[in-house]
Amino acid sequence: MAPAPHGGMVGGSAGHLSRAEIDDNFADIKPMLDKKRAIVDSARCFFCHDAPCVEACPTGIDIPNFIRMISTGNTKGAAEKILAENIFGGMCARVCPTEILCERSCVRNTSEDKPVDIGALQRYAVDQLIEAGHQPFTRAESSGKKIAVVGGGPAGMSCAHRLAVLGHAVTVYEARPHLGGLNEYGIAAYKTVDNFAQREIDFILSVGGIAVKAGQRLGKDVQLADLARDYDAVFLGIGLGGVNALDLAGEGELKGVLDAVGYIAELRQAKDKAVLPVGRKVVVIGGGNTAIDIAIQTKKLGAEDVTIAYRRGAENMSATGHEQEFAQVSGVKIKHWVKPVKLVGSNGAIAGIELEYTRMNNGKLEGTGETFTIECDQLFKAIGQTLTPPSGLNTAKGKIVVDQDFKTSMPKVWAGGDCVASGTDLTVQSVQDGKLAAHAIDRALRRNGHG
Template identity: 70%
Template sequence: MREYTAPDIRAGRLTAAELAANFDDVKPPLDPKRALVESSRCFYCYDAPCIDACPTSIDIPSFIRSIATGDAIGAAETILEANIMGGMCARVCPVEILCEDACVRNHSEDKPVQIGALQRYATDALIAAGGQPFARAASSGKKVAVVGGGPAGLSAAHRLSRLGHEVTVFEAREKLGGLNEYGIAAYKTVHDFAQTEVAFILALGGITVRTGQALGRDITLEALRRDYDAVFLAMGLGGVNALGLEGENMAGVEDAVAYIARLRQAKDKASLQVGRKVVVIGGGNTAIDIAIQSKRLGAEDVTLVYRRGPENMSATHHEQEFAQVNGVRIKHWARPVKLHGHKGAVREIEFEYTQLDGQGRLTGTGETFGILCDTVFKAIGQKLNLALVKDPLNGKASEVLDMAGGKIAINEDFATSLKGIFAGGDCVASGTDLTVQSVADGRDAAMAIDAYLRGEG
């Protein structure tokens, strides 16, 4: 074992000014002049590939044309009709693999239209102007329970309310927003934008919010189905995958999702403890976010280790490059095999090099290496807490939610195996695990629920 210096995990590594700069808006918004110039670059394609690339199918050429004619509010209404969380999606969507990747200007001699930035410009203008561009239909007399106040739940709640239904959102945490509030890197959504967007959605009316209400603890699926005409499950993925290594509970080994949540809610980032030598295990957006934020909190050495190659990481190439620009070292083709500690705290993590065998399966090479560290962040994915949905309703074995791949099984109308209960977002396997996909799920599930409540589905 190599010589080791005692762990150095502490708060206040950087000054308030340094932290403010590090967690300022990573993508400053367009001003009116730049928005006008950028909107003029759009070809306003009739059969626009950017629309097909957007999970919520926003009419991108139409909203950009509105900006070009000076109608930012009209542009925002077009966006929000398809995606009620268009403001957040403009900030966090991986546009480089979605709409902007499909842009016809995206080739070696040109660059794509900045669709994401234009979308933010329009939605910010509408929210700043105040008011609510949508109205509720006449009351249907029906009540819908939405479990989970994240992107899928809020999207469904807004659409259901517009359709005239009374909606109650049950959220386990203190605030609505889900990952938008608790799980996204702080430098991507500054100035409490997640709550600004939540307030905008709730301003429609017809939506009652009950926070601190967790399924299985404070509310039951059986009671919800009894008291409401329909139920929409959108609780996301509350469980975190474990490394499965001895000593995983020692000091310094942290869940990346939980730490990001603490960072997002911290009133003073100088109060957050951060290690000097940090290792992050994972290859997705959470791994990238915790690695960059550790660096921006003052960590000296941050290494992200992923078991496969860069092309296999769920984090986009853009995100990987951004991490490296921020001083994060990324090592591929290695997996953790052992944690070494001293006096109850982690001090080194041992990895084994990996490779693909003749059948394309990941295997270890037997060769290992170690990285000295005082903090290890686990970011190897989340899972549905099956304890929330495993119990049969009314004590009947036939009244149990069907599962598929560890998530809730649904049909093409987002209906589960139990009548009147629908599901969407990360708790089902409906597509990519992105905010925009969850918003699309919530919107489409609301339309299916509406048809069910009206006897048409």
């Protein structure tokens, strides 16, 4: 039998679950609203003037206006209102942490009531427009300018789309076979079913004016200096390509010690999830959305025991309380105030992990000296990603430095998304970065003829 991917178990899911059970587990966790439910929930909106939900939305969608349109049956108009500000309105409706953004700010969000289901209403409108094949955008007259966009994720494609609408010719350079970035490779499969990520990309490209060159990795297949020379402007939406290490002995040698980001990408691309290697006892190190996603997905693949180990308390996890609760409801255990100190191997494979209890002491995290071991046959690292920036760019704290217009230190080069420190590392923030950068590039090109 061929070796398992990423050095994991051999023999697929080891027969934990049948294909039918796995398919059922990965069904849409929150299917689209039907018309009756959409009308009922949209009617709950107070259509506030100076609505706090709009202020909480990183892309500034006019939420009361689009919800009012849904309540009057104008679903197409609602979708157009959403997409004018957020071209990834469909995916953001699925993955955006609305519970800490727009819905938390909803005036109905009180102890006696619940917020309007803004995310579900957004999906209701956008999905119907994309399914109908309607293209609401018209490109402006050609500017004669050409822009290179490096990275086909939310930031890059948001920038590319807005630049194309503004009349510029755009070429997107993407390292992987498919566009979409984390939407295609990094989001949990149960959050985006039926190949929606690629259908949304197809919708974005249908505006025209965007050429795609896949399999082109920056620094290997294409050089930043060459792009800056050959194009009128360059936008970098390269995300965070590196993965942090545990720095423990055996990390690179023991089978079953895996990178969560890589596994999720493989899961998303798998035509048959039943052949993926999954342990019976799984441990995940980390406290963010990736840790939650890999933990839940291994449980859905048939792992019998899944534990997330995080070095601080629940309130310190970057995963939202909603995501943490969903993990626990899904059968995942979360152990707080513990850190990994030793990998336990057996016959060249992971057999357990030794953890040390932690505590805060004068504002600093420290180990208590008390340890314990959890048995596992699969261990996932989900402790954050890192940037390997192109040479010639100023960086700070692991991010590319940009000004208020997303301009980098290199002439003619802008950047946005997770590779810059513009806000939270959320899909919706990356979309906003790309949109704002596109307008900044447009202003620069029309004003000066160059960046």
